[in-house]
Amino acid sequence: MGQYAQRHSSVDEEALSLSRLSSEMEGSLEATERRQLSMEANGGSAHRHTPAVRVLSSLIQGDMGAQIDEELPVEEATPLDNCNGNCLQEGDDEKKPRERFGTLRSSRMWKFEKYELPQSTYTFLITEHLVSKPYCMATIALCLSAMSLSIVLINELNNGTANSPYGLPAGVPIEVRIAQYLGIIIGVLMEEEVPLGLEILGKCVEAKMFDREPFQMWKVVLSSVLRLSIGYLFLSCLFFTVCQENDVLDIFFDVLACKRNLSCFFPCFLSAKHFLLSVEFVENIDDVLYALSRRGFFGKTLKRASYETHAYDPPGDSRTQTFAKWFKRFVRFVYFGNGVLMLFGLTYLMIKQDRGDFRCKSITVTFSDEVWEDSWIKRDDGTYDMRLLVYSHFNGIYAENGTHDGRPRYYEQNKEDGDPFVHTIGAEIVYCAELEAWVFRHEMISTSPRDEDEENECSWLLRSPETESFDIIEVAQEQNRWMIWEGRIEQEYSITITCNECYDEAGCNYHGDCVDQMCFCDDELYFGSHCEFDRPCEVIRSEKDANTTLHLVHDNADDMVHFVEVYGHPKYVAEHMSGIPHNLMKLKPTDDSFSDDDFFEIHTEMEPFQQLLTNYTFVLRYTGRRWLGQIAPNGVHDVGFNEEEYHAYWDNTFSGLGVDDNATVIISAPTSHASPVGVDFYEMRRRNKEFEDGAFDYDYSPFGVLIPSIGAEGAGYFHCNKDE
Numbered sequence: 001m002g003q004y005a006q007r008h009s010s011v012d013e014e015a016l017s018l019s020r021l022s023s024e025m026e027g028s029l030e031a032t033e034r035r036q037l038s039m040e041a042n043g044g045s046a047h048r049h050t051p052a053v054r055v056l057s058s059l060i061q062g063d064m065g066a067q068i069d070e071e072l073p074v075e076e077a078t079p080l081d082n083c084n085g086n087c088l089q090e091g092d093d094e095k096k097p098r099e100r101f102g103t104l105r106s107s108r109m110w111k112f113e114k115y116e117l118p119q120s121t122y123t124f125l126i127t128e129h130l131v132s133k134p135y136c137m138a139t140i141a142l143c144l145s146a147m148s149l150s151i152v153l154i155n156e157l158n159n160g161t162a163n164s165p166y167g168l169p170a171g172v173p174i175e176v177r178i179a180q181y182l183g184i185i186i187g188v189l190m191e192e193e194v195p196l197g198l199e200i201l202g203k204c205v206e207a208k209m210f211d212r213e214p215f216q217m218w219k220v221v222l223s224s225v226l227r228l229s230i231g232y233l234f235l236s237c238l239f240f241t242v243c244q245e246n247d248v249l250d251i252f253f254d255v256l257a258c259k260r261n262l263s264c265f266f267p268c269f270l271s272a273k274h275f276l277l278s279v280e281f282v283e284n285i286d287d288v289l290y291a292l293s294r295r296g297f298f299g300k301t302l303k304r305a306s307y308e309t310h311a312y313d314p315p316g317d318s319r320t321q322t323f324a325k326w327f328k329r330f331v332r333f334v335y336f337g338n339g340v341l342m343l344f345g346l347t348y349l350m351i352k353q354d355r356g357d358f359r360c361k362s363i364t365v366t367f368s369d370e371v372w373e374d375s376w377i378k379r380d381d382g383t384y385d386m387r388l389l390v391y392s393h394f395n396g397i398y399a400e401n402g403t404h405d406g407r408p409r410y411y412e413q414n415k416e417d418g419d420p421f422v423h424t425i426g427a428e429i430v431y432c433a434e435l436e437a438w439v440f441r442h443e444m445i446s447t448s449p450r451d452e453d454e455e456n457e458c459s460w461l462l463r464s465p466e467t468e469s470f471d472i473i474e475v476a477q478e479q480n481r482w483m484i485w486e487g488r489i490e491q492e493y494s495i496t497i498t499c500n501e502c503y504d505e506a507g508c509n510y511h512g513d514c515v516d517q518m519c520f521c522d523d524e525l526y527f528g529s530h531c532e533f534d535r536p537c538e539v540i541r542s543e544k545d546a547n548t549t550l551h552l553v554h555d556n557a558d559d560m561v562h563f564v565e566v567y568g569h570p571k572y573v574a575e576h577m578s579g580i581p582h583n584l585m586k587l588k589p590t591d592d593s594f595s596d597d598d599f600f601e602i603h604t605e606m607e608p609f610q611q612l613l614t615n616y617t618f619v620l621r622y623t624g625r626r627w628l629g630q631i632a633p634n635g636v637h638d639v640g641f642n643e644e645e646y647h648a649y650w651d652n653t654f655s656g657l658g659v660d661d662n663a664t665v666i667i668s669a670p671t672s673h674a675s676p677v678g679v680d681f682y683e684m685r686r687r688n689k690e691f692e693d694g695a696f697d698y699d700y701s702p703f704g705v706l707i708p709s710i711g712a713e714g715a716g717y718f719h720c721n722k723d724e
Contacts, residue, residue, distance in 0.1 A: 171470030
C-alpha cells in the first residue's frame with residue numbers, strides 16, 4: 001500500500017508538472033501515453049488520477065485535429081519509470097519538452113489536419129438545401145457583392161478618355177506612386193476569397209481521391225467558383241481604382257475603409273468620391289451577413305445553420321497527402337502570383353505614364369485681351385526696354401519638351417504650322433515647385449528688372465491656383481482662379497487650353513483622317529488642327545467699297561494648305577494702294593468727336609511716310625485673338641514673308657510705343673473665326689503713347705479709342721467675293 005501511495009503521489013506530481021507545461025504546448029504525446037499505461041498497469045485508475053494528462057492530451061489533440069483515446073489497453077502498458085528518456089525528471093533541461101514539441105510540429109499530423117469550412121454564407125451554398133433560408137441568404141449576399149463590384153468596375157472603366165483609355169491621370173507625385181504600390185500589396189493581402197475558393201476545391205478533390213464525399217461535389221464546385229469570381233472581381237476593381245487615384249488618402253480609403261464594418265456602410269454609400277461603396281466592404285458582405293446570422297438577427301434557422309460546423313477529414317493515405325501538399329503550394333503560388341501580376345501591371349502603366357502616354361503632348365493656349373502696358377524686355381546687352389505686352393500675341397500651339405520640377409514643360413511653337421521656332425525664342429508653360437502651381441513665362445520678359453529679389457517666383461506672368469496635377473488642361477478648366485501679371489496681380493483670370501491631338505475621325509470633325517494623332521484634312525476643303533475651319537475665300541471686299549478687295553496670300557511650298565498661315569489663320573493683302581485707305585475705314589469719316597488720328601496726323605508730316613503712301617500694301621492678318629489691318633511696304637507675299645519665324649509680339653505688330661512700329665489702321669473684335677469675313681471691325685484712334693505730350697489726353701485703353709467701322713453690330717465689315 002505504501003508503494004502504491006508513493007506511486008500515487010509521484011503521478012500527481014507529474015500531472016501537476018504537465019498541467020503547467022500545457023499552456024506552452026510542451027512534452028510529447030508518446031510520453032503522455034506511456035504515463036497513462038504505467039498508472040493502469042500498477043492498479044491505478046486513469047479516470048481518477050490523470051486529470052492533467054487528459055487536459056494536455058486534449059490541448060494537443062485540438063491543435064492537431066486528431067482524436068486520441070483516453071483509455072488504452074492495459075496489456076500494452078510499460079512501467080512508469082521506463083520512459084525511454086522522454087520523462088521529465090528532476091534536473092532535466094527545460095528545453096527538452098520544447099525540442100520534442102518542435103519535432104511533433106514538423107510531423108505530418110501538423111501538415112494535414114481536419115479542414116473546417118469557413119464561417120461564411122458561401123458555406124451555406126455547400127451544406128444547405130437549395131430551398132432553405134440559409135441558401136437564400138447566401139444567394140442574396142452573392143448577388144449584392146457581384147452587382148456592387150460590377151457597377152464599381154464599370155464605373156472605373158468608364159473613366160477612360162481618348163488619350164488615357166484606362167482613366168489614369170497624366171502623372172502622379174512620388175508619394176502617390178508609393179501609396180499605389182502599398183495599396184496593391186495591402187489589397188492583395190486582405191483578399192481571401194481566391195485562396196479560400198482554391199483550398200475548398202482542393203479538399204473536395206482529396207475526398208474524392210479517397211472515395212469520400214461528405215458534400216455534393218457540384219455544390220462545392222459552384223460555391224468555390226463563385227468565390228473565385230468575386231475575388232477576382234474585387235482585385236480588378238482594386239487595380240483600376242489604385243491606378244486612377246492621384247491622392248494618397250483616397251487610395252488608402254478605397255482599399256482599407258469599411259473593412260468588415262457594417263456601421264460605415266452608409267458613409268461609404270454617400271461618399272461618391274470614394275466609389276459609392278468601399279470595394280473591400282462589398283467583397284465581405286457575405287462575412288457580415290454570416291456574423292449577423294450567428295447573432296440571431298435573421299432568425300433561429302439561420303442562427304442554427306451558422307453555428308453548425310462542417311469539415312473535411314485529413315488525407316487518408318500517402319497519395320492524397322502528396323496531392324494536399326502540392327495543392328497547398330499551388331494555392332500559395334496563385335495567392336502571391338496575383339500580387340506580383342498586379343504590381344507588374346501597375347509598373348507597366350507607370351512607365352507609360354512617365355513617358356507621357358496618358359497626357360496631351362501638343363496643346364493650344366488661348367489668352368484673352370489682357371495686356372501689361374509697361375512690360376520689361378531684356379536686350380542682348382543686359383539692358384531693358386519697355387513695351388506693351390498683349391498676352392494674346394502668345395496664343396497658339398505649345399508642345400511638350402522635357403520636364404521642369406517633375407512636370408511636363410510646354411514650349412511655344414511657330415505660328416504657321418506648329419513646328420519649333422528656329423531663331424525666335426518662345427514662351428513656356430512649366431510647373432513651379434516653389435509656388436506649387438503652373439506658370440506662363442518668357443526668359444526675355446522680366447517682372448522686376450531693377451531688383452532680382454523682387455522678381456516674381458519662377459518669373460511668372462500667369463499662374464494657376466495651387467495644384468499637384470500633371471494635367472495642364474485639367475488645371476485650365478478651373479475658371480476664374482488663375483492670376484495674371486499686369487504690373488500688379490490681377491485675380492479671377494481664366495485661360496483656355498485644348499489638346500491638338502486626335503484619336504479618331506471624330507477628332508477631325510469628320511473632315512479628314514486621323515493619322516498618328518494628327519488630322520490630315522480633306523484637300524482644298526478644310527484646315528485647322530482639327531479640320532474645324534472651312535477653306536477661306538480667295539478674295540474679300542469691304543462693306544464700304546466693293547471695288548476695294550483683298551486677296552488671299554498663297555504658299556505653294558506648304559503641303560497641308562496652299563496659303564500663308566499666321567496663328568493658324570489666312571493672310572490677306574491689297575497691293576499697290578496709295579493715299580489714306582478711306583475705303584477700308586469707317587463708313588462716315590467726319591461725324592465723330594475723335595476725328596483726329598495720331599497715326600496719319602503725325603506720319604503724314606514725315607517724308608518717308610509720304611513716300612510710303614504713294615505705293616504700299618494693306619495687310620490683314622490674325623494676331624492670336626484679333627485681326628489687324630496695317631500699312632506695309634510692297635512685296636508682302638509668300639516669298640518675302642517669313643511666316644515660320646513671325647511673332648506678333650517680337651515683330652512689334654502692335655506695341656503702342658515707337659513712331660514707326662505702329663502701322664495699325666483697323667482692328668477687329670475678339671474672335672476665333674477662320675477668316676475676317678463677318679467679323680466686326682473698328683478704327684483705332686489716339687492709341688500711341690509716343691504722342692502723350694501732345695494736345696490730347698491718351699489715357700485710354702491699350703488699343704486706344706475704337707470707332708465701329710459699321711453701325712450695325714454683328715453685320716461684319718468684310719465679305720466674300722464668291723465670283724472670284
